[in-house]
Amino acid sequence: MLANGFAPSACAQTQQSIFVALSGAAAPGRNQLVKRDQTLFWVGDPVDGYYRVISGAVRLCKMMPDGRRQISDFFGPGDLILIELSAEHAFTAEAVTDSVICHYPRPTIDALLADPKFSRQLLTIACDRLVSxxxxxxxxxxxxxxxxxxxxLVTSAKRLPASRQVMSLPMSRADIADYLGLTVETVSRVLSKFRRDGLIDLPDSHSVRIMDRDQLERLSDGDA
Structure with a gap:
């Protein structure tokens, strides 16, 4: 699930255990196709269920009062998009690419919360998201x-298998910019600089090959 490198760091095994429990629930999830840039739910919509990415990618975002967009998270295959116990969604969820999303009715989750193991697993993911x-x-x-x-890039690369150095990043440069609080021009400029310096290669607009992980880690730590 984390091979794409852009998903939250919640334990894949924990999430898989959750969905094993959900698959045996009285009201199992229903898959739906969400086209690129289509909205899955809007901020303020009632929380009527929970969502898991089967394929593709989803971004959580919110429009600021001045019209700027802030992206708070990206989710990839296998990820539970959000854990919200409130009545309304705090963010808008949009498909980064054509995606298949499984929707689980809220009563299904609420019924499983009586199981201490299931509750602990949800709490583990929620705490992990908070740390992130x-x-x-x-x-x-x-x-x-x-x-x-x-x-x-370093955080993404750490989630790759040891033998794999090419990351698939389906989000656009604008998405990355809005996630990191930068401009699109700055993201493009820095990526080009990293490429010139031999830290990365850019096989295409949605892939990054890590060439010098040690130097990227030093930059990440502010030691370069």
Whole structure:
């Protein structure tokens, strides 16, 4: 599930256990095709269920009062998109590419919460997401553009199998910019610089090959 390198860091095994339980529920999930840039749900919509990415990718975002877009997360195959116990969605979810999404009715999840094991698994994912959010706040608050992008690439690369160095990143440069709090021009400029410096290669617009992980890690840590 994490091979694409852009998903949250929640344990894949924990998420898989959750969906094993869901598959045996009285009201199993229903798959739906969500086209590229189509909205899965809007901020303020009632939370009527939970969603899992079967294929493709989804971004969570919110429009700021000044019209700018802030992306808070990306989700890839196998990921539970969001855990919300409130009555309304706090973010809008959009498909990055044509995606197949499984929707689980909220009563299905609520019924399973009586199982302590299932509840702990959801709590594990929720806590992991919270830690990731705190980490991202530190990245946006203190790091330079190069350090932010290096952190994004290093974090993604760490989720790849050891034998694989090419990451598939289905999101656009604009998506990456809105995730890291940068402009599209800055993202493109820094990626080009990393390529010139031999840190990465760009086989195509949605792939990155890591060439010098050690130097990227030093940049990510602010040591370069």
């Amino acid at each position: 959010a705190h980490h991202r706040m530190a990245v946006l608050g203190r790091k330079t553009a190069e350090e932010r992008l290096a952190t994004f």
